[in-house]
Amino acid sequence: MSESPLIIALDYPSLDAALCMADQLDPARCRLKVGKELFTRSGPAVLEALHGRGFDVFLDLKFHDIPNTVAGAVQAAAEQGVWMVNVHAAGGRRMMEAAAERLASNHLTTHLIAVTVLTSTEQSGLQEVGVTGALDEQVERLARLTQQSGLDGVVCSAQEAAHLRKVCGERFLKVTPGIRPSFAAVNDQQRIMTPSEAMRAGSTHLVIGRPVTQATDPMQALAAIEADLA
Ligand SMILES: O=c1ccn([C@@H]2O[C@H](COP(=O)(O)O)[C@@H](O)[C@H]2O)c(=O)[nH]1
Numbered sequence: 074m075s076e077s078p079l080i081i082a083l084d085y086p087s088l089d090a091a092l093c094m095a096d097q098l099d100p101a102r103c104r105l106k107v108g109k110e111l112f113t114r115s116g117p118a119v120l121e122a123l124h125g126r127g128f129d130v131f132l133d134l135k136f137h138d139i140p141n142t143v144a145g146a147v148q149a150a151a152e153q154g155v156w157m158v159n160v161h162a163a164g165g166r167r168m169m170e171a172a173a174e175r176l177a178s179n180h181l182t183t184h185l186i187a188v189t190v191l192t193s194t195e196q197s198g199l200q201e202v203g204v205t206g207a208l209d210e211q212v213e214r215l216a217r218l219t220q221q222s223g224l225d226g227v228v229c230s231a232q233e234a235a236h237l238r239k240v241c242g243e244r245f246l247k248v249t250p251g252i253r254p255s256f257a258a259v260n261d262q263q264r265i266m267t268p269s270e271a272m273r274a275g276s277t278h279l280v281i282g283r284p285v286t287q288a289t290d291p292m293q294a295l296a297a298i299e300a301d302l303a
Pocket residue numbers: 082084108188190191192193228229250251252260262280281282283284
């Protein structure tokens with residue numbers, strides 16, 4: 074199992090492309106994230122293939138549905154051996170409690186976390202969907218609800234990590250996408266930080282996709298990120 078905070082997002086349209094990247098990576102240096110595109114294309118086969126190569130896998134499907142449906146989906150993910158799985162905190166207390174209770178009652182130790190506000194969302198985007206308060210207040214509200222519901226942590230931006238460390242404590246996981254080394258393009262992310270800034274702010278895990286996977290030399294990009302963290 075990796076001690077590194079790095080989680081590399083395998084956002085690829087095929088199993089072959091994802092495994093081509095995984096085969097260049099080392100399970101001692103990073104964990105891997107499987108998201109909606111890759112899982113929808115390849116299904117559980119990708120989890121088997123990555124586990125077979127020794128990687129811890131974060132299955133990032135962001136479940137958001139009625140409590141019974143989400144509890145079943147989280148159980149199914151955990152029974153496939155994933156290290157971490159997630160739901161949307163906006164699904165509410167009963168949904169999150171049902172998911173956490175389902176894992177506990179089946180003695181499944183997969184980490185369960187909840188997305189607060191997507192890192193691609195900015196203040197104006199939140200207002201458009203009817204959330205009129207400040208974005209950081211919404212993140213805090215959903216993080217508190219996640220913790221009260223018995224989950225292990227949240228997905229948030231690194232810009233909120235320092236505050237959530239105060240509010241929810243050190244041990245509550247702060248998994249932060251929107252990580253952009255100085256050499257990388259911002260793409261569709263809005264709330265970003267560099268790897269070293271994010272760790273100083275209190276992130277427990279850094280999710281990094283395109284800055285590595287779309288780099289001309291992915292292994293050089295990963296080495297530069299590790300150097301930034303050293
Ligand atoms: O708020 C969120 C939640 C999840 N993600 C996911 O993280 C990676 C980020 O990839 P990059 O290429 O480094 O932007 C991607 O798989 C997202 O689905 C997120 O970005 N923000």
